[in-house]
Amino acid sequence: MQKELITDATLVSNYIKGDEGALGILITRHKQRIYSFIYSKVYDKDIAEDIFQDTFIKVIRTLKKGSYNEEGKFLPWVMRISHNLVIDHFRKSNRMPKFSNTGEFSIFSVLSDSALDAEKTIIKEQVEHDVRRVMNELPEDQKEVLVMRMYNDMSFKEISEKTGVSINTALGRMRYALINMRKIIDKHNIILTN
Amino acid sequence: MAKLYSKNPKQEQLNMNPKNETVDFLLRYSKALSVLQFNNMKMETLLN
Numbered sequence: 001m002q003k004e005l006i007t008d009a010t011l012v013s014n015y016i017k018g019d020e021g022a023l024g025i026l027i028t029r030h031k032q033r034i035y036s037f038i039y040s041k042v043y044d045k046d047i048a049e050d051i052f053q054d055t056f057i058k059v060i061r062t063l064k065k066g067s068y069n070e071e072g073k074f075l076p077w078v079m080r081i082s083h084n085l086v087i088d089h090f091r092k093s094n095r096m097p098k099f100s101n102t103g104e105f106s107i108f109s110v111l112s113d114s115a116l117d118a119e120k121t122i123i124k125e126q127v128e129h130d131v132r133r134v135m136n137e138l139p140e141d142q143k144e145v146l147v148m149r150m151y152n153d154m155s156f157k158e159i160s161e162k163t164g165v166s167i168n169t170a171l172g173r174m175r176y177a178l179i180n181m182r183k184i185i186d187k188h189n190i191i192l193t194n
Numbered sequence: 195m196a197k198l199y200s201k202n203p204k205q206e207q208l209n210m211n212p213k214n215e216t217v218d219f220l221l222r223y224s225k226a227l228s229v230l231q232f233n234n235m236k237m238e239t240l241l242n
Binding site: 020023024027028031032035036039048049052053056057060061064065066 | 210211212213216217219220221223224225227228229236238
């Protein structure tokens with residue numbers, strides 16, 4: 001009750017003189033009106049909290065610097081600061097549009113996780129398994145070249161040195177390996193898609 | 195008359211208050227901040 005009797009102007013002047021408790025009374029007295037005002041503009045509790053904080057930081061700095069000269073009009077002054085900060089907030093958010101998933105548009109329809117999900121992992125494993133089965137149908141010399149080239153990442157020069165055949169023969173075996181694999185795939189109607 | 199189970203948004207808006215943490219922060223900030231005058235310049239210092 002005692003607190004209510006002290007006017008804002010007195011509290012402000014006490015605060016400027018160094019009475020830290022006066023600020024506590026001022027904030028307690030006006031926090032609901034100021035916070036509700038900010039919330040009624042931004043409709044977001046966290047943003048309202050931030051703007052409320054910034055408003056009083058500005059108030060504290062102005063009072064401590066001694067730049068405040070509107071005695072008796074404390075609340076309208078604080079409301080104007082918060083109003084300006086709300087405008088700043090909307091200016092900033094216009095420059096950096098924020099997507100929320102509440103509307104029809106979902107940001108996740110544009111952004112996707114490049115990592116394979118469980119389904120794609122299973123499909124990939126099945127495709128690789130089928131490819132190995134097809135390779136096992138190939139004649140041994142073609143299979144050997146194919147494994148060295150595709151799985152061991154060897155050059156045709158290295159393959160020719162290792163198998164003791166010419167580069168052209170290794171190239172030819174690779175070519176026939178691919179042709180024969182395609183034939184086996186067509187014959188057994190194997191679908192190799194990821 | 196049918197009961198209204200949803201919160202009245204207007205009433206909620208009127209009773210809104212900032213978190214106690216925010217108010218505490220402001221009071222601590224105020225205690226830590228001091229302004230020094232030096233040759234017509236005002237400098238702010240924050241003490242921990």
